[in-house]
Amino acid sequence: MATAIRIERTGGPEVLGVGEIEIGSPGPGEVVIDVSAAGVNYIDTYQRGGLYPVPLPYTPGLEGAGRVAAVGSEVTGLSVGDRVAWQGAPGGYAERALVPADVVIRVPDAVPDEKAAAVMLQGITAHYLVASTHPVADGETVLVHAAAGGVGLLLTQLAKARGATVIGTVSTAEKADLARTAGADEVIRYTERDFVEATREYTRGEGVAVVYDGVGASTYEGSLAVLRPRGLLALFGASSGPVPPIDPQRLNRGGSLYLTRPTSADYTRTRRELEWRVGELFDAMANDRLDVRIGGRYALTDAAKAHEDLEGRRTTGKLLLVP
Numbered sequence: 001m002a003t004a005i006r007i008e009r010t011g012g013p014e015v016l017g018v019g020e021i022e023i024g025s026p027g028p029g030e031v032v033i034d035v036s037a038a039g040v041n042y043i044d045t046y047q048r049g050g051l052y053p054v055p056l057p058y059t060p061g062l063e064g065a066g067r068v069a070a071v072g073s074e075v076t077g078l079s080v081g082d083r084v085a086w087q088g089a090p091g092g093y094a095e096r097a098l099v100p101a102d103v104v105i106r107v108p109d110a111v112p113d114e115k116a117a118a119v120m121l122q123g124i125t126a127h128y129l130v131a132s133t134h135p136v137a138d139g140e141t142v143l144v145h146a147a148a149g150g151v152g153l154l155l156t157q158l159a160k161a162r163g164a165t166v167i168g169t170v171s172t173a174e175k176a177d178l179a180r181t182a183g184a185d186e187v188i189r190y191t192e193r194d195f196v197e198a199t200r201e202y203t204r205g206e207g208v209a210v211v212y213d214g215v216g217a218s219t220y221e222g223s224l225a226v227l228r229p230r231g232l233l234a235l236f237g238a239s240s241g242p243v244p245p246i247d248p249q250r251l252n253r254g255g256s257l258y259l260t261r262p263t264s265a266d267y268t269r270t271r272r273e274l275e276w277r278v279g280e281l282f283d284a285m286a287n288d289r290l291d292v293r294i295g296g297r298y299a300l301t302d303a304a305k306a307h308e309d310l311e312g313r314r315t316t317g318k319l320l321l322v323p
Contacts, residue, residue, distance in 0.1 A: 003323070004094035005303045007058045010050035013304040013311075016093075021059065023096045026072030031101050033084060037117040038064040038092035040298075040306045040319040041150075042214070042239050048307065051242070054090070060303075061092025061321070065107060065117035075101040083107040085278075087120035088265065093303055095323040102271060105278045110286035118292050118318040119154070121264060123281045124274075125236060126154035128267035130162060131277075133260060134210040134232045138163030141203055143195075143211045143226060145219055146239070147184055148175035150318040153293055155212055156182040161289065167202060169195050169219075171313065178293070178316055195219075199226040207231060217241035229255030236262055239313075293317030 006019040026032050038061045046052040047060055065085040068078055078084065078101055086104045091097040107116045130136045136159050144159070146152045147168025156166050160183035168184035170176050176187045188198045199208065207228035213219055214237030223233050231254075235243060251257040268274040284290035295317030298306040302321075309315050 002094055002096040003300060004059045004091075005061070005300065005321075007048055007054075007056060007060060009056065010048065012049070013307040015048060016060075016304045016307065018301050021094065023094075023098050026070050026075075026098060028072050028074040029101050030072040031068050031075060031078055031084075031099055031104060032070040033064070033066045033086070033097050033099055033104070034069045035064045035092060035095060035097055035323050036066040036113040038094075038300075038321045038323070039117050039121055040303075040310060040321060041121050042237055042310065043121075044093075045307055045311055046238075059091045059094055061094070061097075062090055063087040063117060063120035064092035064097060065113040065120070066097075068104075069096065072101070078104060078106070083109075083113065083116075085113075085116040085120050087124060087274075088268065093300065093321055095300070103274070105275065108282055108286055111282050114294055114297075114320055114322075115285060115292045116282070117320060118150070118294060119281050119285070120278070122150040122318060123154055123292070124264050124268060124277050125151050126158050127277045127281060128262065128264065129155060129212055129234055129236060130158045132267055133234050133236075133262050136162040136164045136210070139165075140209040141165040141167065141206075143167045143169070143199060143208045143223070144184070145169050145211070145213045145215045145223070147179035147182070147187065148316045149214070150293075150295070151214055151237075153178065153182045153317060154290070156184050157290055161284075167199055167208065175316055182291070194222075196222040196225045203228075210234060212236065214238075215240045216243050220246075224250065224254050224257060224259075227254060227257050230257070231255070232258040232260065234260055234262060239311075295319060297322050299323075
């Protein structure tokens with residue numbers, strides 16, 4: 001038996017209950033992992049609240065790191081005792097998880113478990129956004145919303161590494177300092193100044209090549225307004241709520257704009273692509289080219305508090321549950 005967070009019904013953070021689950025022997029293509037750290041993500045709150053329906057009862061948590069405790073048949077390249085991390089399979093909010101081996105990656109010695117767990121979803125998201133959704137080019141100007149959040153800090157660093165000028169939006173002075181430390185060239189406190197006006201002023205009316213927007217409802221109109229002609233709005237999240245339907249003529253009027261709603265599953269469709277993205281992230285971390293900020297560590301039984309803090313925008317960097 002293993003202690004785990006269980007969701008019996010959808011709702012607020014209070015539905016995150018603590019229970020015991022039985023993790024059996026792994027089947028073909030599966031491994032059992034003793035979890036040392038599990039990432040907390042907005043998608044977990046969407047599933048908990050019912051925005052993204054999942055079969056109930058359910059153990060949330062789509063990423064984590066730890067050691068392989070058991071290996072099923074037909075699994076190659078993984079052995080008991082290996083340090084590993086995974087993404088895209090549920091069950092991370094637990095002491096032990098049963099995970100398909102094809103989403104599990106071995107972790108190099110130079111990368112700690114907590115930081116490995118921290119990048120398996122947010123890091124992959126940042127990577128596909130700057131490398132694939134809109135491959136950032138040297139000299140471009142990009143806008144990153146929530147630049148002091150887990151994805152935002154990684155996006156800022158990865159975009160800067162590609163030669164971009166990065167504008168970040170944040171809510172507080174503390175978050176502004178974090179965004180600047182990550183490399184943001186201009187930081188806009190949207191609580192004090194309209195980010196559309198400030199972005200237009202900073203770019204001298206030209207606009208930005210791409211907006212990376214994980215906020216959604218409260219920002220998307222402004223995000224469209226700051227794009228240059230043929231610019232791209234990448235809506236990769238909805239922390240402020242889902243975006244309502246958009247009239248395609250709005251894209252026309254803005255200058256033949258592009259709009260996409262990407263998800264990591266479509267950018268890790270093959271094992272080769274998953275290994276490429278995670279490999280580049282781990283290499284950058286191991287060689288001190290990518291700083292991963294752990295903004296909060298919570299006991300497994302404090303998962304509800306972690307969700308409250310995340311949804312209350314009281315956090316920076318990555319939140320982890322530590323069984």
